[in-house]
Amino acid sequence: MTEPFFDVPGAARPPRPVALAHRGFSPEGLENSMAAFRAAVELGYRYLETDVRTTADGVLLVFHDDTLDRVTDSRGRISGLTAAEVAAARIGGREPVPLFDDLVTAFPDVRLNVDVKDWTSVKSLAAGIERHGAHHRVLVASFSDRRRRAVLKLLSRPVASSAGMTTNTLVFALGNLLPVRLLRSVLRRALRDVHALQVPVRYGPFRVVTHGYIRRAHALGLVVHVWTINDPAEMRRLLDLGVDGIVTDRADLLKMVMLERGEWAGG
Template sequence: MVRRIGLAIAITLTAVASPATAAAPVVVAHRGASAYAPENTLAAFHLADDQDADLFEIDVRETKDRRLVLLHDATLARTTDVEQVFPGRAPWRVTDFTLAEIRRLDAGSWFARDHDGERDDGERDYDGERVPTLAETLREMSDSDLGLLLEIKTDGQRPDLEARVADELRAHPGWQQPGRVVVQSFDWAAARAFHTRLPQVPVGLLGTPAAADLPALAGWARQINPPYSALTRSYVRRVHALGMQVLAWTVDDPAVARRMLSYGVDGIITNRPDLGDLADT
């Protein structure tokens, strides 16, 4: 797969006229190359770069002491050894642990590509991989060719999280280059609040807004990012007609990828960034 030269064009604020005139569709590595490495870890992000993804997607949450870490789930149980390290602290919510405590956790030993606890011959050992902070990730990946799709995880309970994400991006100005970052969220109020704080960074809305709501959203959002199962060709056209773009998630099947591209989506979010050169399928 050849990395798209049109990446910066594909995720800027410009309108998308039609699939025929749009930039080549982008491939977004969902939580990194998460089919092959533990999700939301530096190892997964570097592997996504090796596999020629265009962007890597991350999930940002807040710790008890209000530090920004990368975790998808609201609890630490699925992707770390927190139950062994802190056995008496169920249900192991991220917001109940300090950054110092989370740094003690192993975020890689749970992962095995064959999903049965046995590693294939030659498979990398991810034991000891840690939960990274947002700042660590921005520094580590700054010299890569990857763009970033950053999801804010508020769970409706962290009303100022978008402000701290904006502050962290300001502290790493290289990531504010045009087309380098998109910030998205299921919490559309948080996404809009982020937009007011850092308007030069495009904002995406996760989910499938009603068609009647799209014109109002187009006033400040630049992407509508639904699950692929919710998409139709006509919906993609409506979004494009309003100058916004569409990234479909989570697409790991080449046949589904081809169908999404036939609808004219601007990119796919996938656990398998080596799925193939989707622009040529």
């Protein structure tokens, strides 16, 4: 694990589970807006989960979808619009689409779990991390292992990173077949730059997050973060299993659960 992101110098795993606010916190649906990020930070969150995409003129935005259509009052594909055109859009008819630079500078003490959503954002995300010297504050994530690794190769210093879909599938499938020592050997190359497994409770008919899965991940030196959990009972169950982090839309409820368990440490 890359220690600075997880705040655990010399430790194998975080001493408390990590709480990650999924696209900030906005029951009103203002996801990935500065208002949503500010609300999460005001709740005490120190870890924000977010996404990045890049405009036609190379500006890195904090945004999930490939188009503006679902969450803003405008339309169009991000990759085909200029930054000036996107700047006219309002999330939920109210909030502008943030720049990555805005988010990094607004909350200098916050860690960012960043999902790089497209290939055009590989260079722009790496450049943004370099520009702000944010290596210690960022975990790079992507469903694509190739895209994630492409970002890592452009950085001057290591950053934390979570496995993509292919690597996650290998860990899950082979973990049910091989002892940990052999599993570590077989997956040595696939896991060479991986610090976290960020997974849903289930992939289709398969239950991923079990006691055995968490035990194997820890034996491989990896942390397990589960997404996207909004039910308090499920939060409690997963924390009892020993997960290292939960990604949630309901930052308020997760904080409540972690406070009652004595596990809240500011996110």
